[in-house]
Amino acid sequence: MTGEYTCVIRKHELTAPDTYTLLLEPEQEIPFRPGQFIDLAVPGFSLRRPLSVTDCEGGTIRLTYQLTGPGTRALSEYSGETLNILAPLGNGFLLPERGEKLLLLGGGIGTAPLIFLAREALKRGCQLTAVFGFRSPDRTLFQKELAGLDIKTFLCYDSEGENVVSVLKKEGLAGIPFAACGPIAMLWAVDEVTQAPGQFSLECRMGCGFGACMGCSVKMRSGMRRICKDGPVFDRKEVLWESFR
Numbered sequence: 464m465t466g467e468y469t470c471v472i473r474k475h476e477l478t479a480p481d482t483y484t485l486l487l488e489p490e491q492e493i494p495f496r497p498g499q500f501i502d503l504a505v506p507g508f509s510l511r512r513p514l515s516v517t518d519c520e521g522g523t524i525r526l527t528y529q530l531t532g533p534g535t536r537a538l539s540e541y542s543g544e545t546l547n548i549l550a551p552l553g554n555g556f557l558l559p560e561r562g563e564k565l566l567l568l569g570g571g572i573g574t575a576p577l578i579f580l581a582r583e584a585l586k587r588g589c590q591l592t593a594v595f596g597f598r599s600p601d602r603t604l605f606q607k608e609l610a611g612l613d614i615k616t617f618l619c620y621d622s623e624g625e626n627v628v629s630v631l632k633k634e635g636l637a638g639i640p641f642a643a644c645g646p647i648a649m650l651w652a653v654d655e656v657t658q659a660p661g662q663f664s665l666e667c668r669m670g671c672g673f674g675a676c677m678g679c680s681v682k683m684r685s686g687m688r689r690i691c692k693d694g695p696v697f698d699r700k701e702v703l704w705e706s707f708r
């Protein structure tokens with residue numbers, strides 16, 4: 464059940480250019496599924512900011528956020544001891560069956576929810592391959608985490624003329640069931656080159672974050688869908704990319 468929780472900040476630090484890691488310990492353990500998100504109240508801002516759960520272990524929620532505008536800037540400068548969140552939100556990824564193959568495709572900060580998914584899929588004995596793309600090597604996220612997990616990993620960089628889609632094609636990975644999160648242009652291109660079943664985690668500007676305001680409604684193949692409540696994860700067959708232009 465979604466609820467409002469006060470969390471103690473256990474860690475809050477810059478871990479890559481313009482990118483922060485935030486560890487929150489809620490007053491009670493929150494049962495998250497990979498791909499779900501929290502809505503964080505940034506002190507001084509009336510509208511909450513949605514952030515994906517990068518990982519959740521022993522009740523501690525790990526978030527990774529990029530400086531985007533005034534809300535994330537104020538968060539990075541916040542020196543209080545607690546933060547208020549709404550959680551858990553959204554549907555999350557469908558977990559693969561035991562032993563299945565899964566391809567994780569992430570672009571930039573969109574790699575964040577794939578770490579939690581990777582850990583849960585590995586617990587099910589799945590065979591994982593990750594293709595993570597970033598603008599340049601200094602902006603790489605989660606390299607240490609990936610190295611510590613049993614995942615075949617490809618890191619690629621715009622600055623070196625490679626991206627998630629070019630690696631997908633070059634390495635012959637387009638037939639493996641996938642879960643993808645990243646910029647819309649990347650996801651759209653992934654949809655065009657892959658043949659396997661797939662799930663996309665999508666983003667848009669949000670209002671309430673829990674399905675009440677309809678502010679995040681987007682036209683999908685089966686009708687209007689709320690990204691916050693019906694998503695953020697959608698089956699590839701459902702997504703109408705033109706809606707995100």
Ligand SMILES: Cc1cc2nc3c(=O)[nH]c(=O)nc-3n(C[C@H](O)[C@H](O)[C@H](O)COP(=O)(O)OP(=O)(O)OC[C@H]3O[C@@H](n4cnc5c(N)ncnc54)[C@H](O)[C@@H]3O)c2cc1C
Binds near residue numbers: 514535
């Ligand atoms: C389900 C979900 C999960 C998310 N997970 C993460 C995460 O794990 N890490 C992370 O860094 N960010 C994540 N985001 C995006 C994050 O919520 C925004 O970057 C943040 O709210 C921006 O707040 P701000 O006040 O700093 O910037 P604002 O002033 O709100 O925005 C600055 C600029 O960014 C654009 N923008 C803001 N939010 C979005 C958005 N959701 N999609 C596209 N453009 C946007 C605005 O149009 C504006 O141009 C997620 C968003 C959603 C919907």
Ligand code: FES
Binds near residue numbers: 669670672676689690
């Ligand atoms: S943000 Fe209010 S319904 Fe999705």
